[in-house]
Amino acid sequence: MKYWLMKSEPDVFGIDHLAKMPKKTEHWDGIRNYQVRNMMRDEMKKGDLVLFYHSNCKEPGIVGIARIVKEAYPDFTAFDPKEKYYDPKSEPENPRWLMVDVQLVRKFKRTISLQELKSYKTLSEMIILRRGNRLSITPVSKKHWDFILKLENKNKKA
DNA sequence: GCCAACGTTGGC
DNA sequence: GCCAACGTTGGC
Numbered sequence: 001m002k003y004w005l006m007k008s009e010p011d012v013f014g015i016d017h018l019a020k021m022p023k024k025t026e027h028w029d030g031i032r033n034y035q036v037r038n039m040m041r042d043e044m045k046k047g048d049l050v051l052f053y054h055s056n057c058k059e060p061g062i063v064g065i066a067r068i069v070k071e072a073y074p075d076f077t078a079f080d081p082k083e084k085y086y087d088p089k090s091e092p093e094n095p096r097w098l099m100v101d102v103q104l105v106r107k108f109k110r111t112i113s114l115q116e117l118k119s120y121k122t123l124s125e126m127i128i129l130r131r132g133n134r135l136s137i138t139p140v141s142k143k144h145w146d147f148i149l150k151l152e153n154k155n156k157k158a
Numbered sequence: 159g160c161c162a163a164c165g166t167t168g169g170c
Numbered sequence: 171g172c173c174a175a176c177g178t179t180g181g182c
Contacts, residue, residue, distance in 0.1 A: 007168090033177075056168050114169080132175040134167050 002043060003140040005051040005128055006066070006102070015052050015063045015107055024104035025069055029077045030085040031097060036137045040072045040098050043139070050102060051140060051148065053128065054111070061113035062148060070101035108152050122147050 006028065008014060018026055031037055050066040074095035077083040090096035117123050127138040140148075 009168090035177090060169070132167095134176060136167090 002045065002048045003051070003142060003145040004044065004048060004068075005053050005062070005126075005138050005140050007053045007055040007128075007136045009056045010054045011057065014054055015104065018052070018066065018102070018104045019107065021104075025101055027070075027075075027099050027101050029075050029099045031075065031099060031136065032078075032085055032087065033135065036135055037098050039137060039139070040100055044068055044071060044100055046071050049105070049145070051145075052104075059111055059113050061111045061115075061117065062108065063111050064107040065105040066102040067105050068100055069103045072098040072100055075099040110152065112148060112151050116151070117148075120147070120151075 010016075013026070018024060031040065046068055048068040050068065051062045052064045052066050053062050054060055074092070075085075075090075075097040076092075077085050077099075078087040078090040078095065078097045079092055080086055081088075085097075087096060114128075117126065118129055123129060123144055126140070126144055127133055127135070
């Protein structure tokens with residue numbers, strides 16, 4: 001089983017949106033980056049666990065855990081001209097873009113902020129912390145995963 | 159196949 | 171809102 005981190009803008013689709021979906025499940029559409037698509041297609045498996053990350057907001061950071069409940073399949077929003085992420089080059093017969101379904105496992109008791117994540121030496125190699133990183137989905141090592149889960153119950157580092 | 163121009167991401 | 175970093179596009 002693998003671990004991942006998935007970014008989302010809370011103003012667009014945050015963890016509270018996911019919590020309100022039927023079965024707390026939603027398809028993760030809008031991926032329009034080849035590197036990320038290939039990871040979804042080749043490496044993401046049902047049952048993999050995900051750190052849900054809020055980006056582009058007041059307090060960016062990890063807010064909870066989700067689970068992959070459906071493996072990569074065509075992102076149908078790419079076929080619809082009315083959709084924000086419509087891509088005329090992706091045809092239903094030959095879909096260019098994929099998505100997965102994620103289900104909320106639980107929301108953290110607190111946000112583990114980006115600022116806090118940066119303060120731990122153990123996490124210094126995390127992809128999300130690397131300069132200029134823009135991938136919306138990144139793999140997370142077991143070491144980092146375990147460390148982050150323990151942080152939830154700690155007092156926030158000053 | 160190079161690379162400049164452009165668009166997007168996302169922290170600050 | 172700014173801007174650095176990066177991906178994509180398209181002319182040549």
